[in-house]
Amino acid sequence: MTGDAVAELIAVSKLYPGGVAALQEVDLRIEPGELLAIVGPSGSGKSTLLNLLGTLDQPTSGEVRIAGHPVAGLSDRHLSALRADHVGFVFQQFHLAPATTALDNVADGLLYCGVGQAQRRERAARALQRVGLGHRMRHRPHELSGGEKQRVAIARAVVGEPDLLLADEPTGNLDTATGGAIVALLRELNSSGTTVVVITHDREIAEGLPRTVALRDGRVR
């Protein structure tokens, strides 16, 4: 029943040049509406797994399916369209454009979705309101706190209403309280239908989430 999964890895391995086996024979199935934590020690392959889920990278062997599409057969243009329409990313480093307002940073989330600028801004404003930053739209990244920056990044990731939201240590650069608020926001997004995958080092956060996938040395335990 592969078609029902938002994302599915079947016997996926990822070898890096130099012989590092970042992932070995990983099977993972993520159902629509799930909220999932990926945990594991440093170097266990968490980011590698997330990159494969987001089609930023391709496995050495095995099959990856995102929203029903087998990734292996897709061209760069189609993979990019898949990311544009179905996947949203949140990173530990925020990756906001400097000297650009929060509104335009979020609007850029729709830049490669074939949406005109006026509509991009309109939807960006709504996304910012949704993450509680309706009053910060005209602020530039250097005028925002770390937590606010991450909210802007999350708004950018969800402005295109992706099926799958992938967050690689979104709380890694934040203090515990701020991180907690970000997780609460991810929960909220999840409860309104988005499938969310979060990498975290924080045991407390992971334990609070419905499902946890633990990696060790490139294998799911």
Added chain:
Amino acid sequence: MAGSGDVVKLKPHKLSARDLIRVGGVGLRNRPLRAFLSALGIGIGIAAMLAVVGISFSGRADLDRTLDQLGTNLLTVAAGKDSDGHTVSFPEPALPMIKRVGPVLSASGVTRLPDDVNVYRHEYIAKARTSGIVVYSVDNDLPSVVGATMAGGGWFNAATARYPAVVLGSSAAKRLGITTVRSNVVIQLGGRAFSIIGILNPVPLAADLDSAALIGQAAAADYLGITSGKTTIYVRSAERQVEAVREVLAATANPAQPYHVQVSRPSDALAAKLATDRAFNAVLLGLGAVALLVGGIGVANTMVISVLERRSEIGLRRSLGATRRHIRMQFLTESVLLAALGGVGGVVLGAAVTFAYALSQSWPPTVPLWAAGGGIAITVAVGALAGIYPAARAARLSPTVALAAP
């Protein structure tokens, strides 16, 4: 197979031209000083090239304007020199014979007086310190034939042509320190006082007159005892038959020794002088092209650095759904914008230089549209060329490697 019914078809998206320009301008907006400096090289190259073209065209426009006023149908017939180097003069009937040639509209002759007829500002100046001013005796109709106009005072009339009166060429007047014509101002000419009755404007088609002092034919005979024949005859002929007239002038003016006679068309000489500047212009154009090339390399260098610095931005854009092509086009656009910025600035600067120089020469400032447009087109091409490699590098970056960059 199961569930394949709800698989949505993937549709790659395009970036509109407006969005592409907006995205391509991000790097320039974030680092305006760097953009300015790397556009500067290109700008200087284009400015130099445009100024060369503009100044050369302004000079050309000035010449055209001058010739429009003065006409191109003037021929100069000079008696030439004999084998001993002495200026010969035309036989007496030369002028009437020339006037009788069909297409000749008008003609007037001048006689160059011997070199020992000197001009001094006043009689107390040592005889050795001659002014270098040549004296001609002239006919009254000379100005209308050569297109001479008065800067001050008046030309000879039937009466003053018989007086010890003198009209000065423009540079002769300057050399004597005389700027205005007032009554009773005299100079020493051929050992006696001549009163100044007029000063000429420069005469482009008969530049010899500029450094000359002119006296009436009768005055030359009466006061200096010189009655020799004409040494130069100026001839206006029907516009379409100038060359035909030119053919017959030597034999008409001096049937005995036509090979001494030199016939020239002063308007050709003016155009030829402009043409000799062309070699110099080619050198300047070459320098401009080198500046442009160096500027192009500067843009390529800036773009390579820009791509290196912005790897994480590239990774982010890839995660947002940018294709390799989108990334390549973004950096290509940035490179073209950067170069075009220099191009527009260079055209403005080059036009400004042209205007300033032309106005200082009282030329009509002329910047050919094709040169301005061509300049900007060249910079766009340079920008595209400079951007190919950096843009390809940016597009080739793997998204994960790009995102991992600091």
